Amino acid sequence: MTSVFGKPRASTGPPSVPLEVNLAILGRRGAGKSALTVKFLTKRFISEYDPNLEDTYSSEETVDHQPIHLRVMDTADPDTPRNCERYLNWAHAFLVVYSVDSRQSFEGSSSYLELLALHTKETQRSYPALLLGNKLDMAQYRQVTKAEGAALAGRFGCLFFEVSACLDFEHVQHVFHEAVREARRELERCPPARPLFISEDRAPTHQAPLTARHGLASCTFNTLSTVSLKEMPTMAQAKLVTVKSSRAQSKRKAPTLTLLKGFKIF
Numbered sequence: 001m002t003s004v005f006g007k008p009r010a011s012t013g014p015p016s017v018p019l020e021v022n023l024a025i026l027g028r029r030g031a032g033k034s035a036l037t038v039k040f041l042t043k044r045f046i047s048e049y050d051p052n053l054e055d056t057y058s059s060e061e062t063v064d065h066q067p068i069h070l071r072v073m074d075t076a077d078p079d080t081p082r083n084c085e086r087y088l089n090w091a092h093a094f095l096v097v098y099s100v101d102s103r104q105s106f107e108g109s110s111s112y113l114e115l116l117a118l119h120t121k122e123t124q125r126s127y128p129a130l131l132l133g134n135k136l137d138m139a140q141y142r143q144v145t146k147a148e149g150a151a152l153a154g155r156f157g158c159l160f161f162e163v164s165a166c167l168d169f170e171h172v173q174h175v176f177h178e179a180v181r182e183a184r185r186e187l188e189r190c191p192p193a194r195p196l197f198i199s200e201d202r203a204p205t206h207q208a209p210l211t212a213r214h215g216l217a218s219c220t221f222n223t224l225s226t227v228s229l230k231e232m233p234t235m236a237q238a239k240l241v242t243v244k245s246s247r248a249q250s251k252r253k254a255p256t257l258t259l260l261k262g263f264k265i266f
């Protein structure tokens with residue numbers, strides 16, 4: 001224990017490194033992906049947005065006392081899943097969103113779940129997905145029953161929630177944190193191999209040749225003597241904007257606040 005001005009302070013040791021979790025939000029246009037993302041990040045409901053904007057946001061979260069560096073990709077596919085590698089190869093977990101007042105968006109969410117199932121099969125890895133029926137506040141205009149949502153989620157073995165981006169923040173936060181928990185479980189169960197790529201233009205410095213270090217036949221590895229291995233660079237296309245909800249709250253007095261690129265928050 002240490003003490004500052006007579007107040008006892010627990011000795012915490014070195015700060016724990018946050019776990020990095022990437023979350024992609026998928027769904028048909030108008031399902032409420034952006035509204036849910038912004039609600040989660042700022043506790044606010046947006047009414048104006050750029051439907052063609054796709055961006056990735058980052059937020060420092062604490063889930064079950066563990067620091068998490070969460071990145072959220074609010075995707076914007078045109079009408080159907082398109083160029084999906086950008087999120088399939090990036091995300092640790094997926095939120096698939098439909099709107100309870102739109103049968104079309106529900107059918108769209110089914111296509112996304114099928115896409116994820118195919119990706120799971122192809123990569124032989126498991127990708128947690130949560131199915132969200134959004135716009136629960138519009139329940140009087142329902143086109144999709146809760147039972148139908150639950151049945152679809154059951155078919156793909158994923159968690160299911162009905163939410164509203166314009167009702168309570170805690171419920172939306174709970175859903176995002178559930179996605180983090182699912183991703184964390186999977187990352188613990190099956191840690192990803194650290195990806196490497198080979199760059200042929202730089203010789204390794206201060207290193208004995210592979211052949212000498214491993215006693216391998218020189219003819220086999222001669223070509224590797226000018227190769228260096230590096231970690232894969234981070235995705236170039238992901239633009240990160242860090243949002244601190246406390247900052248958002250302190251600027252509440254501003255009549256219109258543009259906090260996230262492309263979003264107007266009132």
Ligand SMILES: Nc1nc2c(ncn2[C@@H]2O[C@H](COP(=O)(O)OP(=O)(O)OP(=O)(O)O)[C@@H](O)[C@H]2O)c(=O)[nH]1
Binds near residue numbers: 047
């Ligand atoms: N009543 C209600 N309206 C919502 C809710 N969520 C989103 N909306 C509205 O639905 C419309 C579409 O919401 P977005 O968040 O832009 O939907 P999106 O899925 O991001 O759509 P794209 O950006 O076109 O891909 C907007 O007018 C939102 O204000 C909700 O929970 N309840």
